[in-house]
Amino acid sequence: MSLDVCAIGLGAIGALYAFALERSSRVRVTAVCRSNYDVVQEHGIDFVSDRLGTHAAWKPYRVVRTVEEAADRDYVFVVCAFKCLPDVITTPALLTPILARLATASQPTAFVLLQNGVGIEDDLLAALAETKPGADNVVISGCAWVDATAVDGGRKVTQFGNERLVLGYHHPAATLKTAASFSDARAHEVLDGFCGLLRAGGANVEAAEDVDIARWRKVLWNASFSTLCTLARVPVCAVLANDSSCAAVASIMREVLSVAHAALPPTQGLKEVLSDSVVNNIIEHENHESTFRPSMLVDLDAGRPMEVEAIVGGVLRRARAHGVQTPQLDLIYAALNVMQRELIKRRGSAGL
Numbered sequence: 424m425s426l427d428v429c430a431i432g433l434g435a436i437g438a439l440y441a442f443a444l445e446r447s448s449r450v451r452v453t454a455v456c457r458s459n460y461d462v463v464q465e466h467g468i469d470f471v472s473d474r475l476g477t478h479a480a481w482k483p484y485r486v487v488r489t490v491e492e493a494a495d496r497d498y499v500f501v502v503c504a505f506k507c508l509p510d511v512i513t514t515p516a517l518l519t520p521i522l523a524r525l526a527t528a529s530q531p532t533a534f535v536l537l538q539n540g541v542g543i544e545d546d547l548l549a550a551l552a553e554t555k556p557g558a559d560n561v562v563i564s565g566c567a568w569v570d571a572t573a574v575d576g577g578r579k580v581t582q583f584g585n586e587r588l589v590l591g592y593h594h595p596a597a598t599l600k601t602a603a604s605f606s607d608a609r610a611h612e613v614l615d616g617f618c619g620l621l622r623a624g625g626a627n628v629e630a631a632e633d634v635d636i637a638r639w640r641k642v643l644w645n646a647s648f649s650t651l652c653t654l655a656r657v658p659v660c661a662v663l664a665n666d667s668s669c670a671a672v673a674s675i676m677r678e679v680l681s682v683a684h685a686a687l688p689p690t691q692g693l694k695e696v697l698s699d700s701v702v703n704n705i706i707e708h709e710n711h712e713s714t715f716r717p718s719m720l721v722d723l724d725a726g727r728p729m730e731v732e733a734i735v736g737g738v739l740r741r742a743r744a745h746g747v748q749t750p751q752l753d754l755i756y757a758a759l760n761v762m763q764r765e766l767i768k769r770r771g772s773a774g775l
């Protein structure tokens with residue numbers, strides 16, 4: 424029997440991994456397509472992917488417009504591939520109809536957050552603790568290292584070069600009602616199950632021992648490259664082509680590193696993954712010819728709200744909590760926030 428998986432958000436990342444899940448032949452995907460329902464329902468999605476190959480007009484098992492419509496059944500996994508925009512709608516608010524089912528569900532549901540930023544799991548873990556304390560509803564999150572873009576009005580997803588998805592599970596904070604009954608063994612099992620499905624579908628998946636370290640490693644990139652590319656409205660190669668912007672990227676990354684070291688437990692993993700040399704390594708290994716436009720810039724170009732809160736706001740909240748000064752990130756946040764307010768205002772009732 425096929426496992427029911429709900430994928431919310433069929434942009435480039437959501438489509439790529441929902442497609443991989445169905446290719447495992449063990450899953451049927453209900454896709455919630457809030458802004459691209461017509462395209463997906465009528466045409467399907469074409470893929471031109473270095474990892475998953477070329478495929479025409481893929482349609483998931485079921486396409487719906489809203490989370491309400493999707494919430495007519497229980498799911499083993501709910502993949503949240505929508506943008507993390509707590510300044511527009513929080514994840515628990517968006518998931519309300521699905522969360523409402525959990526109290527009476529016959530099996531636990533695992534939530535998989537495929538989104539940028541740090542601390543994006545906090546509000547969902549808190550909501551789950553109130554929804555059904557003691558239940559095994561695991562929260563997994565993933566860092567997608569993949570140059571994937573939706574083009575032709577969402578009809579086609581292109582993915583070039585490497586594709587790597589680092590996944591791990593989150594512990595509920597000690598103050599939450601779910602903390603006492605949390606089982607690492609069960610969370611591991613759920614994580615392995617999800618990784619296995621994606622691998623069977625051809626994706627390149629890695630299970631992280633400590634997903635928080637993986638998330639901070641990724642936010643180093645997003646808080647520096649994504650933000651500067653967005654503010655300057657240029658692709659990655661343009662930021663790397665200029666000494667002053669290269670120096671700014673490095674200096675912003677160092678600021679993020681100082682927050683990470685204040686916020687995370689001082690484990691060996693932290694010292695290795697987020698060492699002093701990571702900044703130079705990232706800049707040296709970046710493709711200096713890359714015409715890639717980070718998703719934050721793609722959102723700005725399309726007039727959509729950006730993941731400013733998840734990426735920069737997430738780092739700043741941890742910085743404030745641990746008394747770390749972040750003058751560069753404060754400035755970046757202020758500038759992006761002005762743009763974000765305009766985007767949200769203009770978007771208005773046009774829907775997100």
Ligand SMILES: CC(C)(CO)C(=O)C(=O)O
Binds near residue numbers: 568569571719
């Ligand atoms: C790292 C990257 C570029 C995609 O892998 C990204 O996170 C983004 O564009 O937002």
